[in-house]
Amino acid sequence: MLKYIFTLLFPFLLFANLTYDTNSQKELKLLDSFDIEPSFLYDPVMNKIKRKIITKDKHFFRAMNNAYTFIPAIKNALTKYDVPQEFLYLAMAESNFRTKAYSNKRASGLWQFMPRTAKRFHLKIDEYVDERRDLIKSTEAAAKYLSSLHKRFGKWYLAAIAYNCGGGRLSKAIKKAGSDDLKVLLNPKKKYIPRESRNYIRKIVALALIGSDEQYLLSCEYEHLLNRANAYSIAAVRLSSGDSLKRVSKIINIPLRDLKDLNRHLKYDFVPPYARGYDIYIPYIKLAEFKQKYKKQPINKIYKVHVVTRGDNLSYIGKKYGVSYRVIKDFNHLKSNRLSLRQKIIIPIPKRSAKRKLNSRDYYMVKKGDSLESIAKAHRVSVKNLRAQNNIKGSLIRVGDRLRLYE
CATH class of the missing domain: 1.10.530.10 (Lysozyme)
Structure with a gap:
C-alpha cells in the first residue's frame, strides 16, 4: 500500500x-x-x-x-x-x-x-521638458x-x-x-x-x-x-516643432491619458517648439499606424491664432489666454517683445478654445499682487521649495512667470 x-x-x-x-x-x-x-x-x-x-x-x-x-x-x-x-x-x-x-x-x-x-549626463531640464x-x-x-x-x-x-x-x-x-x-x-x-x-x-x-x-x-x-513580450514595449517617434499630443492620440487612436503616461517628461500637452522637433513615446504596436498616418501640419492649423490689436503686448496676451509670455515668444520665434498691428501670434491652446488655459496642475502662473509667500501658502508648499524649484535667489517674481509647484 x-x-x-x-x-x-x-x-x-x-x-x-x-x-x-x-x-x-x-x-x-x-x-x-x-x-x-x-x-x-x-x-x-x-x-x-x-x-x-x-x-x-x-x-x-x-x-x-x-x-x-x-x-x-x-x-x-x-x-x-x-x-x-x-x-x-x-x-x-x-x-x-x-x-x-x-x-x-x-x-x-x-x-x-x-x-x-x-x-x-545631458538630460535636458527647461521650460518644456x-x-x-x-x-x-x-x-x-x-x-x-x-x-x-x-x-x-x-x-x-x-x-x-x-x-x-x-x-x-x-x-x-x-x-x-x-x-x-x-x-x-x-x-x-x-x-x-x-x-x-x-x-x-x-x-x-x-x-x-x-x-x-x-x-x-x-x-x-x-x-x-x-511574460513581458516586446509587443508591450514602446517606440520613439519624432513630432514636428510644438505639435500637440492630443492630435497624435487621435491619429493613432489611443487615449490621451495613456499617451501622457508614456511622456511625463513633457511639461505641457505639446512637444517643445524646438526647430528640429522632438521625440515622444508611443506603444510599439502603434508604430506602423503612426508611420502611415502622421503628417506634419502647419502649427497655425493646430492652435489658436491671435491677431495683434492696439495696446496688445506679450504679457497681456499671455494673461488673456493663460499662457506664459515666454512660451508665446518661443512658439512664434520672436527675438524681441515688440509686436506690430495685425501680426498673427500662435497661442498653444486648442484652436476652437478662446480662453482655455493650459492644463497643468503642477505649475502656477504669477498674477498681479502675488508674492512667493502668498503662492506658497495657497498651494501648501514652502517658500524655500519654490525658490529651489524655480532657481529664484531673492523674492522677485513677475506677472506672467510660470512657477513649478509640485515637481
Whole structure:
C-alpha cells in the first residue's frame, strides 16, 4: 500500500524538488549579477525587508503593473550599456516606477536624478521638458552612471551603494573599513556607510528576488508579469516643432491619458517648439499606424491664432489666454517683445478654445499682487521649495512667470 502511494506521489515530489532547485539556482544567479556572495540569501535584515514587502504585496504588484508597458524598454536600455537587467529594481527602490516621483531634495524621475547629475549626463531640464522623467533617456543616463561607478569600484553591489550615498562617501567607507566586502560594509556597529545605504542594497536585492520568484507570482495570480513580450514595449517617434499630443492620440487612436503616461517628461500637452522637433513615446504596436498616418501640419492649423490689436503686448496676451509670455515668444520665434498691428501670434491652446488655459496642475502662473509667500501658502508648499524649484535667489517674481509647484 505504501509503495502504491509513493508511486503516485513520486512525480509531484520530483516536480517540487525540481522547482526548488530551479528557484535556488535563479536566486544564486541573481546574487551573482550583483557580485554578491550566496550567503547573502540568509542576511536577516534583507529577509526582514523582503517579508515586509510581501506583506504589502499590493504595492509591489501595483508598481509592476504600472510599469508593465515600459519594463522591456528599460531592460533593453540597461543591456545596451552592459548593466545587469536586475538593476531594474534599483529604479523600483528609488521611485516605485513613478516617472513623476519627486523628492524634497529635488531628485526627480524613475532614477531620482538630482539636477546637477542630470546635467552631467545631458538630460535636458527647461521650460518644456524634464528629461529626468523620460523613460529611456533617464534609464540610459542611469546606466552610464552605474557603468562609471562599476568601473571605479569593480563590483556591481558597490555601484548600487555609490548610486545612493555617492562615490566619495563610499571610497572613504572602504578605506576606513580596509575592505570592500559587503558583509564588512554592512556592519551596523561600525556604520561604515549610512543606514539608508545599508538597507538600500538589501531592498534592491529583496525586490529582485520577489520579482523573479515564479512560484510566488503564480500563487498571487500575477503570472502575466513573467511574460513581458516586446509587443508591450514602446517606440520613439519624432513630432514636428510644438505639435500637440492630443492630435497624435487621435491619429493613432489611443487615449490621451495613456499617451501622457508614456511622456511625463513633457511639461505641457505639446512637444517643445524646438526647430528640429522632438521625440515622444508611443506603444510599439502603434508604430506602423503612426508611420502611415502622421503628417506634419502647419502649427497655425493646430492652435489658436491671435491677431495683434492696439495696446496688445506679450504679457497681456499671455494673461488673456493663460499662457506664459515666454512660451508665446518661443512658439512664434520672436527675438524681441515688440509686436506690430495685425501680426498673427500662435497661442498653444486648442484652436476652437478662446480662453482655455493650459492644463497643468503642477505649475502656477504669477498674477498681479502675488508674492512667493502668498503662492506658497495657497498651494501648501514652502517658500524655500519654490525658490529651489524655480532657481529664484531673492523674492522677485513677475506677472506672467510660470512657477513649478509640485515637481
